[in-house]
Amino acid sequence: MSLTQENRDLIFNSIRDIKDFPKEGIVFKDITTLLNNKEAYQALMNHLEERYKSYDLDYVAGIDSRGFIFGAALADRLNIGFVPVRKKGKLPGTTVCEKYELEYGFDEVEIHLDAFPKKNARVLMIDDLIATGGTANAAAKLIKHVDANLVEVCFLLNLKFLKGDKKVSEHAPVYSVLDI
Ligand code: AMP
Numbered sequence: 001m002s003l004t005q006e007n008r009d010l011i012f013n014s015i016r017d018i019k020d021f022p023k024e025g026i027v028f029k030d031i032t033t034l035l036n037n038k039e040a041y042q043a044l045m046n047h048l049e050e051r052y053k054s055y056d057l058d059y060v061a062g063i064d065s066r067g068f069i070f071g072a073a074l075a076d077r078l079n080i081g082f083v084p085v086r087k088k089g090k091l092p093g094t095t096v097c098e099k100y101e102l103e104y105g106f107d108e109v110e111i112h113l114d115a116f117p118k119k120n121a122r123v124l125m126i127d128d129l130i131a132t133g134g135t136a137n138a139a140a141k142l143i144k145h146v147d148a149n150l151v152e153v154c155f156l157l158n159l160k161f162l163k164g165d166k167k168v169s170e171h172a173p174v175y176s177v178l179d180i
């Protein structure tokens with residue numbers, strides 16, 4: 001189900017821009033002001049629940065760390081399990097790892113090898129924002145590597161001009177609540 005214009009505005013206006021964070025030239029989309037606004041947070045979660053309740057999902061996988069907030073809340077609403085995709089070195093069990101390029105240097109994400117106990121699990125991956133798509137692309141590769149079925153990739157915000165969604169859509173359809 002699509003969002004009403006009123007709820008779209010409510011969600012959009014609850015997200016604040018912080019200029020030059022974490023470094024000069026970046027406009028950081030701060031979602032803490034969405035999370036502490038119960039009307040905006042609920043409107044978003046209602047929308048995501050409404051959209052995904054008919055997808056017959058087995059798990060929601062959230063990307064470290066803001067993807068955990070929306071992903072875990074959504075998994076609970078859908079009465080299914082939650083799986084974290086973490087930055088390197090945080091998961092205690094046996095993991096698989098994927099390296100990806102940043103503007104300067106590299107980063108790595110990983111997932112537990114046994115993250116999805118159900119065979120051919122239907123998985124929705126979620127994060128707060130897609131910029132270049134490097135993080136989500138690496139995370140999508142991991143989910144497929146452990147033999148899960150990546151059904152869709154969801155973002156609250158898509159910085160469209162960076163075209164990160166193009167890269168990620170090679171793995172699964174991409175849905176973003178708000179395009180910027
Ligand atoms: P990317 O790999 O370039 O798509 O970057 C996506 C990751 O970096 C996400 O986990 C975002 O939370 C974070 N991120 C990148 N750019 C921004 C931004 N302008 N505002 C807030 N978070 C950002």
